[in-house]
Amino acid sequence: MTNLALIEELKTLVDAGKVLTDADSLDAYGKDWTKHFAPAPLAIVFPKSPEQVQAIVRWANQHKVALVPSGGRTGLSAGAVAANGEVVVSFDNMNQILAFNEMDRTVVCQPGVATQQLQEFAQDKGLYYPVDFASAGSSQIGGNIGTNAGGIKVIRYGMTRNWVAGMKVVTGKGDVLELNKDLIKNATGYDLRQLFIGAEGTLGFVVEATMRLDRAPKNLTALVLGAPDFDSIMPVLHAFQNSLDLTAFEFFSDKALAKVLARGDVPAPFETDCPFYALIEFEAVNDEVAEQALNTFEHCVEQGWVLDGVMSQSEQQLENLWKLREYISETIAHWTPYKNDISVTVGQVPAFLRDIDEIVAKNYPDFEVVWFGHIGDGNLHLNILKPDNLSKDEFFAQCATVNQWVFETVQQYNGSISAEHGVGMTKRDYLHYSRSAEEVAYMQAIKAVFDPNGIMNPGKIFPV
Amino acid sequence: MTNLALIEELKTLVDAGKVLTDADSLDAYGKDWTKHFAPAPLAIVFPKSPEQVQAIVRWANQHKVALVPSGGRTGLSAGAVAANGEVVVSFDNMNQILAFNEMDRTVVCQPGVATQQLQEFAQDKGLYYPVDFASAGSSQIGGNIGTNAGGIKVIRYGMTRNWVAGMKVVTGKGDVLELNKDLIKNATGYDLRQLFIGAEGTLGFVVEATMRLDRAPKNLTALVLGAPDFDSIMPVLHAFQNSLDLTAFEFFSDKALAKVLARGDVPAPFETDCPFYALIEFEAVNDEVAEQALNTFEHCVEQGWVLDGVMSQSEQQLENLWKLREYISETIAHWTPYKNDISVTVGQVPAFLRDIDEIVAKNYPDFEVVWFGHIGDGNLHLNILKPDNLSKDEFFAQCATVNQWVFETVQQYNGSISAEHGVGMTKRDYLHYSRSAEEVAYMQAIKAVFDPNGIMNPGKIFPV
Numbered sequence: 001m002t003n004l005a006l007i008e009e010l011k012t013l014v015d016a017g018k019v020l021t022d023a024d025s026l027d028a029y030g031k032d033w034t035k036h037f038a039p040a041p042l043a044i045v046f047p048k049s050p051e052q053v054q055a056i057v058r059w060a061n062q063h064k065v066a067l068v069p070s071g072g073r074t075g076l077s078a079g080a081v082a083a084n085g086e087v088v089v090s091f092d093n094m095n096q097i098l099a100f101n102e103m104d105r106t107v108v109c110q111p112g113v114a115t116q117q118l119q120e121f122a123q124d125k126g127l128y129y130p131v132d133f134a135s136a137g138s139s140q141i142g143g144n145i146g147t148n149a150g151g152i153k154v155i156r157y158g159m160t161r162n163w164v165a166g167m168k169v170v171t172g173k174g175d176v177l178e179l180n181k182d183l184i185k186n187a188t189g190y191d192l193r194q195l196f197i198g199a200e201g202t203l204g205f206v207v208e209a210t211m212r213l214d215r216a217p218k219n220l221t222a223l224v225l226g227a228p229d230f231d232s233i234m235p236v237l238h239a240f241q242n243s244l245d246l247t248a249f250e251f252f253s254d255k256a257l258a259k260v261l262a263r264g265d266v267p268a269p270f271e272t273d274c275p276f277y278a279l280i281e282f283e284a285v286n287d288e289v290a291e292q293a294l295n296t297f298e299h300c301v302e303q304g305w306v307l308d309g310v311m312s313q314s315e316q317q318l319e320n321l322w323k324l325r326e327y328i329s330e331t332i333a334h335w336t337p338y339k340n341d342i343s344v345t346v347g348q349v350p351a352f353l354r355d356i357d358e359i360v361a362k363n364y365p366d367f368e369v370v371w372f373g374h375i376g377d378g379n380l381h382l383n384i385l386k387p388d389n390l391s392k393d394e395f396f397a398q399c400a401t402v403n404q405w406v407f408e409t410v411q412q413y414n415g416s417i418s419a420e421h422g423v424g425m426t427k428r429d430y431l432h433y434s435r436s437a438e439e440v441a442y443m444q445a446i447k448a449v450f451d452p453n454g455i456m457n458p459g460k461i462f463p464v
Numbered sequence: 465m466t467n468l469a470l471i472e473e474l475k476t477l478v479d480a481g482k483v484l485t486d487a488d489s490l491d492a493y494g495k496d497w498t499k500h501f502a503p504a505p506l507a508i509v510f511p512k513s514p515e516q517v518q519a520i521v522r523w524a525n526q527h528k529v530a531l532v533p534s535g536g537r538t539g540l541s542a543g544a545v546a547a548n549g550e551v552v553v554s555f556d557n558m559n560q561i562l563a564f565n566e567m568d569r570t571v572v573c574q575p576g577v578a579t580q581q582l583q584e585f586a587q588d589k590g591l592y593y594p595v596d597f598a599s600a601g602s603s604q605i606g607g608n609i610g611t612n613a614g615g616i617k618v619i620r621y622g623m624t625r626n627w628v629a630g631m632k633v634v635t636g637k638g639d640v641l642e643l644n645k646d647l648i649k650n651a652t653g654y655d656l657r658q659l660f661i662g663a664e665g666t667l668g669f670v671v672e673a674t675m676r677l678d679r680a681p682k683n684l685t686a687l688v689l690g691a692p693d694f695d696s697i698m699p700v701l702h703a704f705q706n707s708l709d710l711t712a713f714e715f716f717s718d719k720a721l722a723k724v725l726a727r728g729d730v731p732a733p734f735e736t737d738c739p740f741y742a743l744i745e746f747e748a749v750n751d752e753v754a755e756q757a758l759n760t761f762e763h764c765v766e767q768g769w770v771l772d773g774v775m776s777q778s779e780q781q782l783e784n785l786w787k788l789r790e791y792i793s794e795t796i797a798h799w800t801p802y803k804n805d806i807s808v809t810v811g812q813v814p815a816f817l818r819d820i821d822e823i824v825a826k827n828y829p830d831f832e833v834v835w836f837g838h839i840g841d842g843n844l845h846l847n848i849l850k851p852d853n854l855s856k857d858e859f860f861a862q863c864a865t866v867n868q869w870v871f872e873t874v875q876q877y878n879g880s881i882s883a884e885h886g887v888g889m890t891k892r893d894y895l896h897y898s899r900s901a902e903e904v905a906y907m908q909a910i911k912a913v914f915d916p917n918g919i920m921n922p923g924k925i926f927p928v
Contacts, residue, residue, distance in 0.1 A: 103702060103811035104842075150649050159649070162626075175902045184841035185614050185623070185807045185883035187662060188891070188898045189925045190907045194658030198651060215706070238567060242679070288750055343649045347567035377648035378568075414642075419649035427652070434652045438639045443654045445913040449906060461653045 003085075006063060007043050010087065013055040018046040018093070029090055030082040032075040033135075034426060041068065041082035046093040050168060050176060050207040056089060057205070058174040060455045068457055069201035071143030072114065074135035076341070077424030079147060079200045079460050086458075089205065091142050097121055098208070105213045106165050106182055111142025111206045115149075118211060127213040130157035134329055142206045148198035150420035152325075155376035156247040157214065159420070161197045168208035169196055172451025182210045195446070200422050201457040203450040217247060221284040222321040223297060225309035226274025231350050232305040233278055237376060239305075240280055243296045244289065248281035249376030256328045256370045263331060266323045272308035278375070279325050328372050335385035336392055337370070338399035342410050343379045343419035352413050356382060359405045364398065379419040382406065407433040423461045431461070467549075470527060471507050474551065477519040482510040482557070493554055494546040496539035497599075498890060505532065505546035510557045514632060514640060514671040520553060521669070522638040524919045532921055533665035535607030536578065538599035540805070541888030543611060543664045543924050550922075553669065555606050561585055562672070569677045570629050570646055575606025575670045579613075582675060591677040594621035598793055606670045612662035614884035616789075619840035620711040621678065623884070625661045632672035633660050636915025646674045659910070664886050665921040667914040681711060685748040686785040687761060689773035690738030695814050696769040697742055701840060703769075704744055707760045708753065712745035713840030720792045720834045727795060730787045736772035742839070743789050745782075792836050799849035800856055801834070802863035806874050807843040807883035816877050820846060823869045828862065843883040846870065871897040887925045895925070 001009075011019045020029075021043045030039025042065075047053045060067050066086040073080055082088045095112035105127060109118060115129075115136040122129040131144065133151030143149070145167070149160045157163075166182035179193035180186055196203055227233050237249055254275050261268055269277070284290040293311065300306040312318040344352045353371065360369050366387050373380040384402065386395040407417050411433045418427045418434070431440060444462055447454075458464050465473075475483045484493075485507045494503025506529075511517045524531050530550040537544055546552045555576035563572040569591060573582060579593075579600040586593040595608065597615030607613075609631070613624045621627075630646035643657035644650055660667055691697050701713055718739050725732055733741070748754040757775065764770040776782040808816045817835065824833050830851050837844040848866065850859040871881050875897045882891045882898070895904060908926055911918075922928050 101809070101811050103698065104809050106809075148651055148655075150651075154649065158626075161655075162622075171906070175906075177900065177903055177906070179903075181878040181880075182809050183807050183880050183883075184810070185618065185838070185843045186880040186898070187612055187614075187882045187884050187886045188880055188895060189887055189904075190659055190663055190667075190910060191612075191625075191661070192903065192906060195654055198653070198655055203654075215709075234567065245679075286750065286752055288752075343647050345565070345568050345570075345646050346648070347565050374649070379649045414645040416645075416647050416650040416652055418651045419647075420651050422651045423653055431652060434650070436641065439641055439643075439656065440653075442635070442639075442641070442656060442913060446654060446910060449909040449913065 001063060003042060006065065010043060010045055010056070010059065013059055014045055014047055014052050020044040029070055029073070029088045032073045032078060032080045034076060034078045034081065037078055037081045037083040037425060039082060040085060041088045042085045044088045044090055046090050048093045050170065053089065053170045053205055053207050054174055054176055057170050057172065060087065061174060061453050064453055064455065066455050066458050069142065069146065069205050071112065071140035072135065072138040074139045075143065075147065075424060076339070076421040077418065077426045079422045079424030080143065081425060084459065091140060094207070100125065104182065106210050107213060108208065108210050109141045110208060111140060113141045115139045115141065115144060122213045125213070126216060128216045129163070129211065130214055131160050131163060134326060141209055141211065145197050145206050145209055146200050147422040150374070150379070152248055152250060152374065154374060155249055156245070161194070163212045164193060164197060165210040165212050167193055167196060167206055167210070169204045169206050171204035172453070172456040200424065200460050202447055202461055204456060217283050219284045220247065220281055220318060221290065221293070221312050222318050223280045223293065223309055223311045224269040224321050224324060225278045225280065225297065225300065225306045226270065226272055227276045227278065227305060228274065228307055230276050230353055233276055233375060234350055235303065236278055236300050236305050239296050239300055243292050244282045246280060246282050246376065248279065250279040250325050250373070251375040252277050252325055252328060252372035253370060255368060256332070256372045257324060259331045259370070260324055260327045263327065266327060267320060269310050269321060269324060270308045274307050279321060325372065328370070332370055332383055332385060336395065337383040337385050338396065338402070340382040340406055341379070341419050341421045342382060342406065342415060342417060343377070344410070344413045344415035346376070346378045348413050349375060349378055349380065352409065352415065353380065355409050356406060359409065360384065360402065364402065403430070410434065425459060428461060428463055465527060467506060470529065474507060474509055474520070474523065477523055478509055478511055478516050484508045493534055493537070493552045496537045496542060496544045498540060498542045498545065501542055501545045501547040501889060503546060504549060505552045506549045508552045508554055510554050512557045514634065517553065517634045517669055517671050518638055518640055521634050521636065524551065525638060525917050528917060528919065530919050530922050533606065533610065533669050535576065535604035536599065536602040538603045539607065539611065539888060540803070540885040541882065541890045543886045543888030544607065545889060548923065555604060558671070564589065568646065570674050571677060572672065572674050573605045574672060575604060577605045579603045579605065579608060586677045589677070590680060592680045593627070593675065594678055595624050595627060598790060605673055605675065609661055609670050609673055610664050611886040614838070614843070616712055616714060616838065618838060619713055620709065625658070627676045628657060628661060629674040629676050631657055631660060631670055631674070633668045633670050635668035636917070636920040664888060664924050666911055666925050668920060681747050683748045684711065684745055684782060685754065685757070685776050686782050687744045687757065687773055687775045688733040688785050688788060689742045689744065689761065689764065689770045690734065690736055691740045691742065691769060692738065692771055694740050694817055697740055697839060698814055699767065700742055700764050700769050703760050703764055707756050708746045710744060710746050710840065712743065714743040714789050714837070715839040716741050716789055716792060716836035717834060719832060720796070720836045721788060723795045723834070724788055724791045727791065730791065731784060733774050733785060733788060734772045738771050743785060789836065792834070796834055796847055796849060800859065801847040801849050802860065802866070804846040804867070804870055805843070805883050805885045806846060806870065806879060806881060807841070808874070808877045808879035810840070810842045812877050813839060813842055813844070816873065816879065817844065819873050820870060823873065824848065824866065828866065867894070874898065889923060892925060892927055
């Protein structure tokens with residue numbers, strides 16, 4: 001069948017006008033935030049129901065057409081990029097919240113519901129959807145599930161996995177499965193829901209998800225503390241974790257802070273210059289808890305782990321302190337950073353960070369390294385900024401060498417080469433640094449069970 | 465190969481004296497708490513290391529010998545019963561805690577570590593292992609993982625799944641996999657760890673597990689409240705969940721309470737007789753929180769949802785209130801109860817309970833029904849007591865009929881036929897009430913990936 005005939009047949013499966021093939025659409029829907037790969041999809045299709053998705057998957061099996069699921073396209077590992085003539089299945093037209101269950105605190109979402117849309121819906125109900133990250137405005141629930149999205153509140157609330165009560169999926173074979181049916185307790189064999197979470201659309205597509213909500217946090221309060229060296233950050237984490245229930249423990253380096261302050265729209269937290277900073281958030285449910293936070297702060301100062309610090313006294317101050325951390329990624333984008341999203345167990349973070357710093361300093365003394373991340377869960381974002389005198393191509397070529405050393409170090413520490421961004425295409429060739437050959441073989445055998453024709457997001461996680 | 469020759473060869477794989485074939489051992493290690501099936505294993509083997517387990521699995525593949533994993537044998541679904549000439553692999557000799565990581569709050573356990581052993585280890589470190597249930601003294605971590613054990617603190621802490629940071633498993637093919645390596649964030653493809661949790665040993669055996677600990681709870685305080693009818697329990701749950709972070713929300717009926725009080729060793733909570741009772745637990749971290757609990761209690765009384773109540777003022781009182789709930793199962797054992805462990809979403813509990821009550825009352829007016837369970841997570845334990853005038857066989861025959869009606873009702877409500885006890889052999893013929901034919905087919909295909917020879921706990925979850 002010719003491509004043209006394929007597209008004509010595809011059009012019969014969805015509503016009128018819901019297959020696009022114009023150049024702008026192919027370009028826009030064929031890529032995510034990575035921009036390493038040139039988008040080249042065959043067409044973009046916009047189903048409006050699980051039935052239409054099922055029809056598309058069955059059609060794709062019949063004609064061996066590769067499908068790429070597409071949400072908010074904010075991914076950072078090219079998991080939703082269509083660079084090889086695939087049909088992109090966009091969930092933009094399945095973006096409704098279908099039901100709310102107050103007693104269970106659950107929300108039934110179509111996969112195209114934006115993260116922020118769910119957050120705001122929860123807020124309207126006096127509740128809270130706790131998975132949060134920079135791209136919440138445009139990322140979609142289906143994509144969050146596909147990558148098991150994490151973000152800035154994982155230390156308290158865990159990843160997206162924790163908030164999926166149930167899912168309806170269309171498997172690669174075209175079966176519709178209702179997984180877990182929103183139950184809290186269900187010990188009836190393998191929890192297939194867990195398998196689809198983080199599978200990046202390679203086993204099937206999420207066509208409906210029931211998400212759990214939590215009670216709204218009370219009087220969130222942040223401290224920003226400056227430390228004399230990175231090693232001091234860990235006892236600070238330990239001290240605060242022992243005295244308070246933290247909702248976040250983030251860190252960033254002086255270089256990251258300097259870039260954000262240079263914007264001119266965020267006030268400095270305090271005068272003292274420090275090489276490393278921690279942002280700690282907790283619920284100051286009453287004065288006693290706030291006092292406990294201040295006592296722990298003082299204890300950390302006495303121990304020499306903290307040089308200076310500040311605690312938010314209003315919602316405005318809370319927001320300003322968070323901007324110091326949240327603006328980093330956007331701000332350093334200007335320097336075309338080479339980014340890596342890696343993790344180790346929390347206790348190993350200082351030694352690991354030191355090793356990576358040494359590798360970069362020794363081999364690339366001219367490269368500026370900006371560290372930040374979710375230290376409370378061992379997740380570091382390593383950013384190497386492009387020196388002005390290097391071309392982009394030359395810089396990325398050199399970074400490819402760095403990559404290997406970074407991942408070898410990750411492997412030595414039993415860490416993860418992708419903490420929260422997924423594998424997609426950017427990490428697939430490095431998967432063996434985090435997963436054994438046997439594990440990868442089992443994963444591929446599982447994929448074959450759900451997607452025997454290999455049509456579901458091929459080339460993601462595993463090489464084609 | 466004769467059975468005798470098989471046993472001789474098996475002996476060469478483990479230490480001297482670590483294969484037992486005497487009648488007492490075969491009987492003791494061949495069964496769990498269900499006692500519906502006559503134990504008939506070929507032998508019991510006690511490996512002491514992952515390598516020995518691997519050798520046993522490889523040997524079993526070579527000779528097509530079925531293996532049954534054996535932990536504390538406290539299961540309630542015959543998941544660890546060996547009734548068909550299997551070799552039982554007992555983890556009794558792999559019961560050491562291998563390491564503690566303070567910064568990560570993790571404990572590396574061999575699979576034979578008892579739940580209570582881990583709880584006490586955590587306590588010694590000033591921390592907390594929150595999965596707790598009646599059989600904590602003898603149940604083992606490996607078995608907890610195999611069944612994704614729940615218990616009385618799920619509303620706050622979730623199931624065992626939430627506390628497994630990483631696992632070493634021997635698959636049915638004899639491969640050793642290290643799953644997740646204790647990371648909090650790890651987005652590198654399918655999370656195979658999740659697949660093994662709750663798989664009841666049908667995919668492979670857990671040979672090491674890293675378990676997470678939590679901070680110790682502060683000043684746990686319980687309320688026992690009496691309600692005029694079951695429907696009033698739900699707004700009480702709702703009111704308390706909106707005002708406090710609950711660690712437990714249990715319920716029991718007047719019939720359950722009467723049986724426990726008749727023992728004579730537990731004081732009544734208060735004078736007023738009520739048809740249903742709720743046990744609510746929370747951390748009274750300060751006076752303000754305790755006051756909030758009392759205010760909510762008063763609000764519930766004003767609304768007519770609660771007739772009477774009491775709040776613990778000491779650890780002794782807390783323990784006594786918990787005994788009202790925890791002694792039920794042991795106490796009613798005297799009446800040879802027909803037990804079912806079922807769940808629905810929380811909001812559906814009242815209607816579901818009413819439907820089941822009607823079925824039993826209509827068809828078996830002489831049967832006494834004792835309800836209790838973890839209402840905060842939709843998990844009900846239905847217990848039908850044997851009338852004195854019925855023989856055990858006659859009673860169980862009649863209950864088999866009840867079973868079908870109960871499970872049909874569960875299916876209507878999209879519930880689970882096994883909330884937390886697993887499928888094992890007792891529920892395998894009813895699996896279709898909770899999982900579709902397609903789902904079961906996918907599960908069996910996954911089993912074939914990890915256990916192509918079908919030697920890992922055959923006949924559990926799925927029929928042989």
